[in-house]
Amino acid sequence: MALEIIHYPHPTLRHVSRPLTRVDAELRRMVAEMFELMYEHEGVGLAANQVDLPYRLFVANPSGSPDDTEAEQVFINPVLSGGKGRVEGDEGCLSIPGVHGSVARHQKVKVEAYSLSGEQIAGEVEGFLARILQHETDHLDGTLFIDRLTPTQVAEIRDELEEFEIDFDSRRKVGELPTDEAIAARLAELEKLRT
Ligand code: ZN
Numbered sequence: 001m002a003l004e005i006i007h008y009p010h011p012t013l014r015h016v017s018r019p020l021t022r023v024d025a026e027l028r029r030m031v032a033e034m035f036e037l038m039y040e041h042e043g044v045g046l047a048a049n050q051v052d053l054p055y056r057l058f059v060a061n062p063s064g065s066p067d068d069t070e071a072e073q074v075f076i077n078p079v080l081s082g083g084k085g086r087v088e089g090d091e092g093c094l095s096i097p098g099v100h101g102s103v104a105r106h107q108k109v110k111v112e113a114y115s116l117s118g119e120q121i122a123g124e125v126e127g128f129l130a131r132i133l134q135h136e137t138d139h140l141d142g143t144l145f146i147d148r149l150t151p152t153q154v155a156e157i158r159d160e161l162e163e164f165e166i167d168f169d170s171r172r173k174v175g176e177l178p179t180d181e182a183i184a185a186r187l188a189e190l191e192k193l194r195t
Contacts, residue, residue, distance in 0.1 A: 003033045003051040005041060008096045008164045011183050012049050014142040017056035018195040019077040023116065027055070027194065031074055031116060034059045039066040043094045045132045047139030050095050054187040055194060058136035062129050075121065078113040078137050082124075089131055091145045099160050101149045105134045 006012055020027075030053065038046040038059060047058040057076045061068065085107030092100045108126040111133055115121055125133060135145055146154065146161065154161075171177045178186070 003030060003037060003053075005037055005046070005050055005094050006052050007168070008093075008144065008146075008161065009168055010052070010095070010177075011180055012052045012054070012187065013095055013139070013144060015049055015054055015187055016142045017048065017054055017140045018191060019056050020194055022194045023076070023118065024194075028116060031057070031059060035061070035066075035072060038094070039064070041094050041097070044128075045136045046094060047136045049139050049142070052183075054191045056140050058139065060129070060132050060136060062132060073121075074116040075111070075133070075136070076114040076116065078111055078133065078140070080109050080111055080133060080137050082108075082110040083134075084108040087131075091131070091135060093135070093145055096144065096146065096161075096164065099146070099157050101145065101153050101157065103135075103145050103148050105131045109133060 030051070034046050034048070034051055037051065038044070038061070042064060044062055044064045045058055045060040048055040056078070057074060058078070059072070059074050061072045063071045065071075083106030086104050087107045088102050088104050090100055091103045092098075107130065108124055109130045110124050111121065113121045138145070138148075146157070149157075168177065172179075
């Protein structure tokens with residue numbers, strides 16, 4: 001099964017992921033594929049929901065460079081707390097390509113998570129990495145950055161979002177995309193394996 005990035009308004013993007021309890025070789029392979037997809041689409045973070053998987057994990061590399069493997073990080077079951085400061089910054093999303101908006105995020109945030117090898121990650125991050133962590137953790141709760149825009153900002157991108165909605169409906173009509181029920185059943189199956 002080759003992973004693919006799904007686009008708004010695919011229902012898996014609204015899935016709230018349960019914590020992972022099992023990391024196996026298949027999951028490691030999927031994580032490697034997520035990094036590949038993230039680089040291919042010039043992103044700096046990619047959450048499991050974005051590749052149609054119900055797992056509470058995301059990958060990130062703030063440099064966005066596949067050569068900079070030192071900066072690659074996998075966050076499993078991330079929990080953010082103690083957010084400090086507010087800073088506005090432009091955001092986009094590989095699941096809504098081409099759409100951008102300014103989003104207010106915490107400048108600093110504490111993160112607790114597990115790495116792919118099961119080591120505990122705990123620390124305070126700030127700046128761009130803090131923004132990535134907040135954007136990606138939102139994904140795991142079924143939240144998209146467009147949900148954090150003001151009504152005025154949403155009005156500005158309404159036409160672009162509508163294009164995605166029309167495309168989704170037409171792909172579904174020709175049978176390229178499963179029904180909501182089939183998507184939910186598949187996610188439940190995959191969840192049973194590892195959560
Ligand atoms: Zn995103």
